[in-house]
Amino acid sequence: MINRVQAALLLVCLTLLGLLSYNAWLLATTPPEVTYSEFIANLQKGKITSVHLRGAEITGEYDSGEPFSSYCPDPSGLVRQLLDNNVAITADAPPTLFAKIVHMMFALFTMAALWTLLTKRSPRELFKVKEKGFQATTSQADRKTFGDVAGIDEVAEELREIVDFLKHHETYNLLGGHIPRGVLLQGPPGTGKTLLAKAIAGEASVPFYHIGGSDFVEMFAGVGALRVRELFSTAKKNSPCIVFIDEIDAIGGRRSGGQNGSHEEREQTLNALLVEMDGFASNETVIVIAATNRPDILDPALLRPGRFDRQLTVSLPSLRGRVKILEVHTRQITVSETLNLTVIAQGIPGFNGADIANLVNEAALTAARKKKQAVGMDDFEEAKDKIIMGLERKNSAINEQERRITAYHESGHALVAWLLPETDSLHKITIIPRGIALGLTQQLPLEDRYTYSLKYLMNKIKVLLGGRIAEKLVFNHLSTGAANDLGAATDIALRLVSEWGMSSILGPAVYRRKQHQFLGDNSVTGPLSEATCREIELEVRRIINECYAETEELLRSHNRLLHDLAEVLLINETIDAEEMEIIMECRNRTEKE
Ligand SMILES: Nc1ncnc2c1ncn2[C@@H]1O[C@H](COP(=O)(O)OP(=O)(O)OP(=O)(O)O)[C@@H](O)[C@H]1O
Ligand SMILES: [Zn+2]
Secondary structure (H helix, E strand, O other): OOHHHHHHHHHHHHHHHHHHHHHHHHHHOOOOOOOOOHHHHHHHOOOEEEEEEEEOEEEEOOOOOOOEEEEOOOOOOHHHHHOOOOEEEEEEOOOOHHHHHHHHHHHHHHHHHHHHHHHOOOOOHHHHOOOOOOOOOOOOOOOOOOOOOOOOHHHHHHHHHHHHHHHHHHHHHHHHHOOOOOOEEOOOOOHHHHHHHHHHHHHOOOOEEEEEHHHHHHOOOOOOHHHHHHHHHHHHEEEEEEEEOOOOOHHOOOOOOOOOOHHHHHHHHHHHHHHHHOOOOOOOEEEEEEEEHHHHHHHHEEEEOOOOOOOEEEOOOOOOHHHHHHHHHHOOOEEEOOOOHHHHHHHOOOOHHHHHHHHHHHHHHHHHHOOOOEEEEEHHHHHHHHHHHHHHHOOOOOHHHHHHHHHHHHHHHHHHHHHOOOOOOOEEEOOOOEEEEEEEEEEEOOOOOOOHHHHHHHHHHHHHHHHHHHHHHHOOOOHHHHHHHHHHHHHHHHHHHHOOOOOOOOOOOOOOEEEOOOOOOOOOOOOOOOOHHHHHHHHHHHHHHHHHHHHHHHHHHHHHHHHHHHHHHHHHOOOEHHHHHHHHHHHHHEEEE
């Protein structure tokens, strides 16, 4: 498929080509041209036998039978001269206005036909760029209610008021109360903002108009603003209704004041939106809901009273929230009786609603592939691993030595996690390669944590270092396999010092700041002095080195356990929490005997 710009270019080229070939054809078919004075001279010499006049154009024949053409700047008096010289005259009327119009219409029609042929769009779009139409989704099959939204109860509760208002707008209007106009839903992607807006429309049984902010951003100046006006006029005609503008940041970013040409179109669009939001009559019940994950870049004018004066934050779901969302989505599939949603939810910290919906779907597909009657825990486990780490590479060629090293590496992580207090509990250790990883040790927090103690963080660094240290102890070998672990450990140490004020040397001060609340984009607050940077680096190095030494000591003193664990892993490939417990028990017993 070609896009609009390409189509337009093609059209222009074709038109030019058409004109060129038409001219070439004219040139080829019109007889050789002579100047008017040459023509008169030949006429007076009696060389011309016949002439055909058409407006100012002259064609004719010499007595030799050769044709010619010419152009007469002032035809008055010419006929007299022709008659005097015994030239046979024929004449056509010059093209009338009507003929010219028909000619133009024909050209336009050809262009439109070409457009339709090339772009498969209706010819109306060529002449009327604007008309896109705003279709409300009201179909029963697509209807959502608050029952479909889970884990964000506080936000849903706040929005119930709007449903009530939409349902009983006459009463509200009569009482003359302050009517909410706009609601801004802010939060990370996939947390159910669109779903919430749909649910409000569904609960109140009103039409729902959905448009993405980027749909307003057009190639042609002024079209975005036109679209906004059209959207609102459609909405007003269908009041009460809901207008949902997704990614409002695409048009709602701060205005620069018009100096910047490339922003002009966007700013015109934003201005149109502001004007429309102010211009509701009291009997028009249109609620505008907008969503963004960049509330920090929005133009403050959008947030003024009467516009998006209600701002609600939709956050990533908590553990309980994830269980609820799992409940909503597993309603549509047949699940086994032993399915434990809490355990699944524990295994997916950081998943948003969309990820969870995807997980459930993936688990159902996995079960279907195995021709099972119901979706079980193992299907969820498989689906989760696939989503987080990519597909298993069971048959990939990994040499035996590499497999042994991986087994010890993972056992190192696992053992440190097992031995140290205040760490997340072990969930699974595996040496089946997945995606780009050769193996994996997975830990699960039993609850969501919002704060972390220094001890927890230090132990986390030690667990991360455990893999590298085990490799070093057993094989006296350094590999790149630990690169990610080292990166993660260094990152924790750095944040410990610069963000969480936990270093005694740098004190309880912050040397970095979160800039974009939702995107996790960290940037340094201002210029740091070179000396401070140096101090931060030294402090990070000290923490890592200390953790390294302590972990090395720990693994050295549990050398036998490390070997046991690695040997079992080499045979079983995967060890879960229960099996881990059994291995540890056995070792304890043999040591006592
Ligand atoms: N809280 C939730 N409860 C149930 N399902 C959810 C929830 N959040 C997200 N989902 C599922 O994820 C899908 C996508 O969510 P939605 O499009 O509403 O997210 P969003 O916040 O609008 O994301 P974006 O910012 O990327 O547009 C929904 O259709 C739904 O299936
Ligand atoms: Zn590792």
